Amino acid sequence: xxxxVGLIVLLASAHGDVPADGSLRLTGGAxxxxxxxxxxxxxxxxxxxxxxxxxRAADVVCRSLGYLRALGHTDQAYFGxxxxxxxxxxxxxxxDESSLLECDRNPWHDHDCEKSEAAGVFCAPLPGxxxxxxxxxxxxxxxxITSPHEQHTPTQGPETNSIRMPIRxxxxxxxDEGRVEVxxxxxxxxxxxxxxxxxxxxxxxxxVGKGHARSAVMSSVFGGEHLAKVLSGIDCMGEEDSLDECSxxxxxxxxxxxxxxxxxxxxxxxxxxxxxxxxTLLESSTYLQDKQMYYLTCAMEENCASASAYxxxxxxxxxxxxxxxxxxxxxxxxxxxxxDFRPESNKADWEWHLCHMHFHSMEVFAHYDLLDLxxxxxxxxxKASFCLEDVQCLPGKQKKFACKGxxxxxxxxxxxxxxLHDIDCQWIDIxxxxxxxxxxxxxxxxNNHVAELSYSNNAVHCDLSYTGLSVTVTNCENxxx
Numbered sequence: 001x002x003x004x005v006g007l008i009v010l011l012a013s014a015h016g017d018v019p020a021d022g023s024l025r026l027t028g029g030a031x032x033x034x035x036x037x038x039x040x041x042x043x044x045x046x047x048x049x050x051x052x053x054x055x056r057a058a059d060v061v062c063r064s065l066g067y068l069r070a071l072g073h074t075d076q077a078y079f080g081x082x083x084x085x086x087x088x089x090x091x092x093x094x095x096d097e098s099s100l101l102e103c104d105r106n107p108w109h110d111h112d113c114e115k116s117e118a119a120g121v122f123c124a125p126l127p128g129x130x131x132x133x134x135x136x137x138x139x140x141x142x143x144x145i146t147s148p149h150e151q152h153t154p155t156q157g158p159e160t161n162s163i164r165m166p167i168r169x170x171x172x173x174x175x176d177e178g179r180v181e182v183x184x185x186x187x188x189x190x191x192x193x194x195x196x197x198x199x200x201x202x203x204x205x206x207x208v209g210k211g212h213a214r215s216a217v218m219s220s221v222f223g224g225e226h227l228a229k230v231l232s233g234i235d236c237m238g239e240e241d242s243l244d245e246c247s248x249x250x251x252x253x254x255x256x257x258x259x260x261x262x263x264x265x266x267x268x269x270x271x272x273x274x275x276x277x278x279x280t281l282l283e284s285s286t287y288l289q290d291k292q293m294y295y296l297t298c299a300m301e302e303n304c305a306s307a308s309a310y311x312x313x314x315x316x317x318x319x320x321x322x323x324x325x326x327x328x329x330x331x332x333x334x335x336x337x338x339x340d341f342r343p344e345s346n347k348a349d350w351e352w353h354l355c356h357m358h359f360h361s362m363e364v365f366a367h368y369d370l371l372d373l374x375x376x377x378x379x380x381x382x383k384a385s386f387c388l389e390d391v392q393c394l395p396g397k398q399k400k401f402a403c404k405g406x407x408x409x410x411x412x413x414x415x416x417x418x419x420l421h422d423i424d425c426q427w428i429d430i431x432x433x434x435x436x437x438x439x440x441x442x443x444x445x446x447n448n449h450v451a452e453l454s455y456s457n458n459a460v461h462c463d464l465s466y467t468g469l470s471v472t473v474t475n476c477e478n479x480x481x
Contacts, residue, residue: 018043022101024064026121028079030280031478033123033336036079037061039087039100041108046087048100049113050075055396056095057103062123064099071336071414072394074120082118086111091119122394122414124336125276125457164242167207169266171222176210177267179222182231182243189230191264192257193218198448199238199455200246201266207242210268214451217265224263229255234264237480238455273411274337274453275444277366279460279476282442285330285421286473288430294320296424304381304425308432326427327471331366332392333444334416337453340400341411343388344449350409367446368428370464371439378438381428390415435468443481456480 019040026035037048058070089111093103165182172178180191201213232255236246257263293313296305300313305324313319335341343350365388368381387403390412397414401407411417419426440462448455462476 022099024061024100026065026123027082028120030278031276031334033062033067033125034079034121036074036077036082036118036120037100038082038084041087044084046084047082047113047115047117048091048119049086049089049111050117050119051111051113052090052092053119054093057091057093057100057119058121058123059095060093060097060100060103061121065123066126067123068126069124070121071124072122072396074122074395075117077116077118078120078395079118081116083115085109086113086115086117089113125274164207164244167204167243169204169208169210171224171265172267176269177222177265179217179220179224179263179265180204181224181227184230187228187230189228190224191234192229192232192255193262193264194258195233195235196264198451200234200236200243200264202238202455203236203240203243203246204266205268208268211270212268212272212451212453213266214269214272215267217267218262219265220261220263222263222265224265225261227263229257231255232257269339269451271339272337272451272453273335273339273341273413274457275341275411276334276336276457276478277442277444277460278332278334278416279462279478281332282329282440282460282462282476283473285328286440286471287328287421288469288471289326289328289427290323291326292320293322293324296324299424302425304427304429306379306429306432309429323431324429325431325433327370327430328421328427329473330419330421330426331442332416332418333366333411335411335413337413340413341388341450341452343409347408364446365444367441367443369441369443370428370430370433371441373437373439375439379428379430379433381425388417391418392416430466433466435466438464438466440464440473440476441481446481 021041023040025038025045026032027038029035038045039048040046053073053075055070055073058073062068062070087108088100089106091100091103091105093100097103165184167180167182169175169178170181181188182191196216196218198213198216201216205211205213231243231248234243234246234248236243240246293300293309296309299305300309309324312322316322369377370379372378388409388411389401389403389407390399393399393412393415397412399415400412401410403409442460444458445452445455446458452458457478457480459481460476460478463474465472
């Protein structure tokens with residue numbers, strides 16, 4: 001099922017909300033970063049034909065729409081045949097153009113194409129931009145780029161400072177790693193490693209211009225145990241531009257850490273994966289199923305049922321004939337980053353699950369939760385990593401990971417791992433749930449154990465209505481947890 005999402009208008013005309021000629025949008029894709037390319041001209045939207053279409057042209061489109069780059073390009077109306085007429089044909093780009101209209105092309109409406117030859121793109125979202133790209137507004141003045149970060153309000157904590165603290169890395173084997181030192185009250189010192197995670201490390205790597213955090217170090221491996229400790233209890237969201245925007249419990253020229261060698265450090269990198277779950281798939285695939293507990297034996301070994309199911313199994317003799325109501329759904333998680341997503345544990349440490357006959361490479365890959373309207377958790381599920389593999393890939397991308405035969409696990413750049421609704425644990429047990437309106441939340445890489453370019457697009461939030469007989473999921477959107 002292909003659902004049109006993500007209408008992104010590039011150019012603003014002088015007549016209000018009417019797009020200017022040459023404006024672009026994507027239609028037909030399951031995510032707003034994908035779709036057939038539509039161009040606006042003389043009051044109407046039209047198709048870009050796939051004759052001459054290339055990755056360079058797709059790059060121009062994606063960058064014009066405010067995305068990072070093109071992951072792939074498509075032809076033959078890959079996202080469905082549009083109803084609009086063909087407006088552009090033989091579009092050939094060098095790749096450095098700022099607009100599709102700067103590329104070589106036929107005149108408007110000069111083509112020999114059918115509607116089934118629509119050109120399309122897969123775009124990579126900007127790290128930290130959630131699922132929404134930058135908006136580029138062009139009028140008679142200088143073009144202005146508006147980023148979601150311009151709306152950002154620094155996290156308020158016990159202590160904040162509008163003047164950015166000097167920061168540096170020391171003790172590493174190269175300039176991309178080391179213990180984190182900051183200058184407080186005129187003195188350089190180390191940071192206590194309490195509450196030090198990839199989120200805090202990401203802000204540090206960004207602040208020192210070293211990209212993103214691959215590892216958050218909480219030891220004296222980079223030295224510093226004898227340095228004065230000047231910061232502790234730092235708490236970041238991961239999207240801040242400096243540690244000053246994060247909250248911190250204590251700041252002084254001399255702080256006692258829980259342990260002397262509990263020192264905050266980082267290992268930075270410029271290439272990481274970036275997982276983005278498919279939001280619209282949840283809307284189209286969710287349904288209810290009643291199933292006897294006898295058929296859930298393997299799933300219950302992985303804690304995929306609610307607490308009342310385990311109480312019944314413990315106290316009721318004929319527990320196996322009792323039924324559970326399952327809310328089933330399919331999920332698909334794409335890697336739109338610059339590096340492959342790999343499990344946190346080494347292959348030698350994976351656990352063999354005899355019941356399902358597969359290896360577990362991650363303790364938890366996803367959380368599935370139902371929340372009431374006050375955001376209290378009322379039901380939950382989780383997805384142990386049955387296997388992480390490349391189920392589908394963008395055109396031009398090759399599958400690299402497969403679980404068969406104790407194969408390597410992961411999700412390649414430009415590929416997705418799919419979990420269909422009929423797989424064990426691909427559900428939330430709602431047997432005890434009362435009819436009502438709820439929030440359905442899916443959170444990928446929930447513990448942030450694997451480093452990513454951004455953690456702000458790892459969750460999907462949906463509106464869910466449960467009548468007691470049926471369930472409806474609507475308005476699913478990507479965003480932070």
